[in-house]
Amino acid sequence: MSDIETLKAEIKKLSAKSVNAKMNLHDLSEDLPTNWQSILEVAQETYNTFKTLEDARKKLKELEAGAAA
Template sequence: MAELEDLKAQAKKLNAKATQAKMDLHDLSEELPTNWERILEVAQVAHDAHAALMAVRKQLAAATPA
């Protein structure tokens, strides 16, 4: 049960990171063409954050009793 709680806590933290990354990407898009050089960097951060969140959500789903 402790593993399940750890996964929930990790998912909560990763969700916050993914949400922030999404907002950063959104903010950058609204500023274009200013800072266009940062598109790949900001997009990679958002991609990595969401990939990590989806991986933890998958683990959480597998660990949760049906």
């Protein structure tokens, strides 16, 4: 499997993980003020997930641009 294909598979997994993180944050917000103590933890996890996804997408663009050159 090429680096591009491997990265695409990773992005697919990260996309699913990001949707789950987004839903966790959404669910937490709906339940406020219950569990307000977990806001920072859930928000940080969501941020990290989306940051990792964005970084992977940037890397994929770079790899695809390099492959096209």
